[in-house]
Amino acid sequence: MKPLLYVRAESVGEAAAAHAGRPEARYLGGGTNLVDLMKLGVERPEVLIDISRLPLDQVEELPDGALRIGATVRNSDLAGHPLVRERYPVLSQALLSGASGQLRNVATTAGNLLQRTRCAYFQDVGKPCNKRVPGSGCGALTGVNRDHAVLGHSEHCVATHPSDLAVALAALDAVVELAGPGGGRTVELTEFHRLPQDSPDQDTVIRPGELITGVLLPPLPGGTVSRYRKARDRASFAFALASVAATVQVRGGVVRHIGVAFGGLAHRPWRARRTEAALLGSAPTPEAVARAVDAELAAAVPLRDNAYKVSLARDLACEVLGSLTART
Amino acid sequence: MEASDRPREHSPGPDSGPADRGGVLPPTHSRMTLKVNDTVHVIELDHRTTLLDLLREHLALTGSKKGCDQGQCGACTVLVDGRRVNSCLLLAVAQEGCEVVTVEGLAEAAGADGDLHPLQQAFLDRDALQCGYCTPGQLCSAVGMLEEARAGQPSVVTDTDRPTDAPVRLTVEEIRERLSGNLCRCGAYPHIVEAVQEVVVRDVAAREVIV
Numbered sequence: 436m437k438p439l440l441y442v443r444a445e446s447v448g449e450a451a452a453a454h455a456g457r458p459e460a461r462y463l464g465g466g467t468n469l470v471d472l473m474k475l476g477v478e479r480p481e482v483l484i485d486i487s488r489l490p491l492d493q494v495e496e497l498p499d500g501a502l503r504i505g506a507t508v509r510n511s512d513l514a515g516h517p518l519v520r521e522r523y524p525v526l527s528q529a530l531l532s533g534a535s536g537q538l539r540n541v542a543t544t545a546g547n548l549l550q551r552t553r554c555a556y557f558q559d560v561g562k563p564c565n566k567r568v569p570g571s572g573c574g575a576l577t578g579v580n581r582d583h584a585v586l587g588h589s590e591h592c593v594a595t596h597p598s599d600l601a602v603a604l605a606a607l608d609a610v611v612e613l614a615g616p617g618g619g620r621t622v623e624l625t626e627f628h629r630l631p632q633d634s635p636d637q638d639t640v641i642r643p644g645e646l647i648t649g650v651l652l653p654p655l656p657g658g659t660v661s662r663y664r665k666a667r668d669r670a671s672f673a674f675a676l677a678s679v680a681a682t683v684q685v686r687g688g689v690v691r692h693i694g695v696a697f698g699g700l701a702h703r704p705w706r707a708r709r710t711e712a713a714l715l716g717s718a719p720t721p722e723a724v725a726r727a728v729d730a731e732l733a734a735a736v737p738l739r740d741n742a743y744k745v746s747l748a749r750d751l752a753c754e755v756l757g758s759l760t761a762r763t
Numbered sequence: 764m765e766a767s768d769r770p771r772e773h774s775p776g777p778d779s780g781p782a783d784r785g786g787v788l789p790p791t792h793s794r795m796t797l798k799v800n801d802t803v804h805v806i807e808l809d810h811r812t813t814l815l816d817l818l819r820e821h822l823a824l825t826g827s828k829k830g831c832d833q834g835q836c837g838a839c840t841v842l843v844d845g846r847r848v849n850s851c852l853l854l855a856v857a858q859e860g861c862e863v864v865t866v867e868g869l870a871e872a873a874g875a876d877g878d879l880h881p882l883q884q885a886f887l888d889r890d891a892l893q894c895g896y897c898t899p900g901q902l903c904s905a906v907g908m909l910e911e912a913r914a915g916q917p918s919v920v921t922d923t924d925r926p927t928d929a930p931v932r933l934t935v936e937e938i939r940e941r942l943s944g945n946l947c948r949c950g951a952y953p954h955i956v957e958a959v960q961e962v963v964v965r966d967v968a969a970r971e972v973i974v
């Protein structure tokens with residue numbers, strides 16, 4: 436690790452000012468990803484700007500019924516928040532199926548969205564990796580790629596985004612709030628993470644020095660039910676091989692609202708718009724659900740070691756959508 | 764005030780490194796205050812120091828163990844402001860002003876009668892360890908976990924239809940899920956779960972007597 440300067444920011448303005456013009460600076464949330472990557476030599480910041488004590492640690496209800504989640508709300512606090520548990524079970528479940536109790540007590544909302552891929556080549560500075568060193572090649576493309584992407588990948592990078600939280604937020608039409616040198620802006624969560632294309636070093640559309648200040652959750656239509664299901668190599672404390680987040684409202688036997696997103700399949704949470712379009716306005720029979728899920732996964736291009744992900748994701752989505760439509 | 768209630772002042776010893784000399788710290792170091800097991804320490808440290816290294820290398824509290832140094836095993840678990848955390852992934856400087864409890868301070872922090880926290884006694888009674896390397900982390904994690912469950916904090920196996928603020932009933936499934944961040948290479952899991960269960964049962968009985 437390189438010697439480090441450390442700044443504890445007291446306000447958003449102070450944090451942004453400390454970052455301005457310093458490409459070697461990093462914001463420090465809980466540090467559970469950043470400190471890990473610093474030990475591995477993948478991240479080599481010279482300045483850490485500690486934002487974990489900024490007054491962004493609240494979940495508030497807005498007048499229009501939306502929830503605003505502060506950037507530094509810890510994953511365990513968000514998962515246990517009464518309004519989240521009552522209105523967005525999918526979000527609570529996604530958080531609680533990620534990492535461990537100890538990690539969730541520290542990990543922040545913003546840090547979770549900005550965590551880097553768990554691709555083993557990315558984490559090993561002795562291996563080629565376009566995400567870590569642009570132009571060095573992709574070790575996973577022809578290497579061991581059982582954990583990698585089946586959708587939206589490129590020859591430059593086949594990594595997946597590891598967050599469970601982000602998958603639930605994608606299905607919930609969440610919006611990311613940012614503050615930066617040029618002022619504030621908002622970005623829809625589904626547009627926040629990028630596909631790798633020819634610049635996999637950019638995980639998201641965040642600009643240099645920009646700070647996530649919060650995440651907005653719009654209200655769901657009344658009577659909507661939701662659920663998260665994750666498949667992993669062991670029963671607990673492991674990253675997703677594949678996962679699915681879904682929200683569904685059925686009225687008069689017909690789907691009136693639906694949001695579906697996959698995790699573990701792509702460089703970003705994969706919103707399944709084709710599945711949604713196929714089911715919206717129709718009766719969610721098991722056959723219709725299976726056809727709708729297949730419509731999305733038809734675009735999958737598995738790598739050497741991960742064809743299993745397509746059928747795994749299909750089965751997860753059919754089970755989750757089946758159980759949800761049966762409940763409403 | 765009893766002598767033991769009073770935080771003890773502790774100045775950095777001669778081994779606290781180059782930062783110490785001359786009183787002026789390089790910009791890569793800071794002076795910080797941290798309370799560990801009821802002792803207040805004023806420490807000068809390199810910003811790269813993790814909380815785990817601070818505890819083990821600077822404060823000679825070697826109960827907390829370094830298993831993986833990557834957040835994957837839980838051997839380094841301690842309580843910071845009452846919450847269980849992996850001390851290997853926390854930068855010490857970011858914990859300025861916090862209260863840390865390590866396995867060495869568990870009994871005292873719980874106001875236990877003897878030298879041992881009830882969980883420590885249960886681990887002994889139930890043979891919940893073999894080599895013992897994971898044990899300090901298991902203990903601190905279990906202490907934090909019991910508090911979370913008491914406060915109604917759900918886990919992924921908690922029935923979502925139950926009221927949100929009632930204490931969670933800690934079934935074997937709940938205990939196993941909630942302690943999944945603590946690995947044991949000796950595979951002492953069955954006895955660890957029994958030991959935790961024993962404390963849970965006693966806890967619930969005590970609460971019902973009071974109510």
Ligand SMILES: Cc1cc2nc3c(=O)[nH]c(=O)nc-3n(C[C@H](O)[C@H](O)[C@H](O)COP(=O)(O)OP(=O)(O)OC[C@H]3O[C@@H](n4cnc5c(N)ncnc54)[C@H](O)[C@@H]3O)c2cc1C
Binds near residue numbers: 461467532
């Ligand atoms: C063993 C292990 C298992 C795990 N398992 C899972 C899992 O199953 N599912 C899952 O989803 N996650 C898992 N995680 C990842 C964990 O959830 C993340 O490490 C955590 O959410 C990151 O949050 P943090 O606050 O600690 O981020 P940090 O480490 O503090 O930050 C991460 C990145 O975000 C940047 N950043 C932080 N806050 C902001 C902000 N407000 N604005 C701009 N930039 C910011 C930092 O500069 C850094 O680049 C696991 C981690 C470990 C170590």
Ligand code: SF4
Binds near residue numbers: 552556563564567576
């Ligand atoms: S998949 Fe992406 S992160 Fe992994 S080695 Fe290839 S370029 Fe790097």
Ligand code: FES
Binds near residue numbers: 828833836
């Ligand atoms: S040493 Fe910290 S989790 Fe393994």
Ligand code: FES
Binds near residue numbers: 893949
């Ligand atoms: S007792 Fe040996 S690692 Fe758990």
